[in-house]
Amino acid sequence: MNNAIFLDIDGTLLPFGTSDVPESALSAIRLARKKGNLVFINTGRCRLEVVDSLVEIGFDGIICSNAMYIEQDGKVLKEESLEPYLVKRIGEFLEERDTGYFFEGHRYVCASPKFFPQLERIAGVESARIMKKEFPSVIESTLQFDEIGKINFFQKGSIVKDARALFGDSLQINEWSLIGDAANMGEMTKPDANKANGVDFMLKRHGIDVSHSFAFGDTLGDLGMLKACGVGVAMGNASEALKKESDYVCESVCENGIFNAFKKFDLI
Numbered sequence: 686m687n688n689a690i691f692l693d694i695d696g697t698l699l700p701f702g703t704s705d706v707p708e709s710a711l712s713a714i715r716l717a718r719k720k721g722n723l724v725f726i727n728t729g730r731c732r733l734e735v736v737d738s739l740v741e742i743g744f745d746g747i748i749c750s751n752a753m754y755i756e757q758d759g760k761v762l763k764e765e766s767l768e769p770y771l772v773k774r775i776g777e778f779l780e781e782r783d784t785g786y787f788f789e790g791h792r793y794v795c796a797s798p799k800f801f802p803q804l805e806r807i808a809g810v811e812s813a814r815i816m817k818k819e820f821p822s823v824i825e826s827t828l829q830f831d832e833i834g835k836i837n838f839f840q841k842g843s844i845v846k847d848a849r850a851l852f853g854d855s856l857q858i859n860e861w862s863l864i865g866d867a868a869n870m871g872e873m874t875k876p877d878a879n880k881a882n883g884v885d886f887m888l889k890r891h892g893i894d895v896s897h898s899f900a901f902g903d904t905l906g907d908l909g910m911l912k913a914c915g916v917g918v919a920m921g922n923a924s925e926a927l928k929k930e931s932d933y934v935c936e937s938v939c940e941n942g943i944f945n946a947f948k949k950f951d952l953i
C-alpha cells in the first residue's frame with residue numbers, strides 16, 4: 686500500500702523568515718511521489734497564503750485553514766466559513782478593546798488599521814517588515830465579513846478570557862505565538878477546525894489505512910495532525926511539548942530533516 690504524507694508549512698517545510706524550501710526537502714517530496722506516495726500540504730494558512738511557488742513544487746492536495754478548506758487537482762473539495770454576522774460581532778468586540786486583528790478568508794485577508802502599528806510595537810520594526818514580506822496577503826483594507834475562516838488578534842489584558850466567555854459556545858479560541866515563544870496572539874475559528882480532520886478526509890478519500898500515514902510539524906497546533914497519523918514526526922526546531930508527544934524527532938528542514946526522515950521510513 687502507498688503512503689500518505691502530510692506537511693505543515695511554517696517551521697516545517699519552510700524555515701521561518703524565508704520563502705524558499707530547501708533543496709533537500711524538494712528532492713524528498715519529488716522522490717516520494719515518484720515512488721507512489723501521496724504528499725499533502727496541511728497548514729493553518731488560508732488558501733491565498735499558499736503561494737504559487739509552494740503549489741508548483743507539486744502536491745497531491747492542499748489542506749488549508751485547519752481543514753476548513755481542501756483542494757485537490759485544482760478542484761475545491763471542502764470550503765467552510767464562519768457566519769458573517771458572527772464575524773461582524775467579533776470585529777466589534779475587538780474594536781471595543783482597542784486590539785489589532787485581521788480577518789483571514791480563503792481568498793483574501795483584511796487587517797484592521799490598528800494591526801500593523803501594534804505589530805511594530807509588540808514584535809519590533811524588523812519582525813513586522815519580515816511578516817509583511819512573507820505574508821503580503823495580510824494588508825490593511827476595508828473589512829469584509831463573508832467567507833472568513835479564522836480571525837487573528839493580539840493578546841491584550843483579559844481578551845482571550847473575555848472572548849471565551851462571550852463566544853466560547855460557538856467558537857474555538859486558541860492562543861499562539863507570532864514571534865518568539867510567548868503566546869502573543871489569539872485566534873477564533875470553528876470548533877471543529879483541526880488539521881486532523883484534513884488527514885481523515887484524505888485517508889478516506891484515497892482508501893489509505895492510518896498505519897500508512899505520516900505527519901510532520903513543529904508546533905502544538907500540529908499535534909492533532911501528528912496524532913491522527915500512524916507516525917507523527919516533530920521537526921528539530923519544534924517545541925519541546927510537541928517533541929514529547931511525537932513518535933520521532935528529525936532535524937530541522939535546513940538540516941535535511943525531511944529528506945532524512947523520508948529515507949528512514951522508506952518513503953523514498
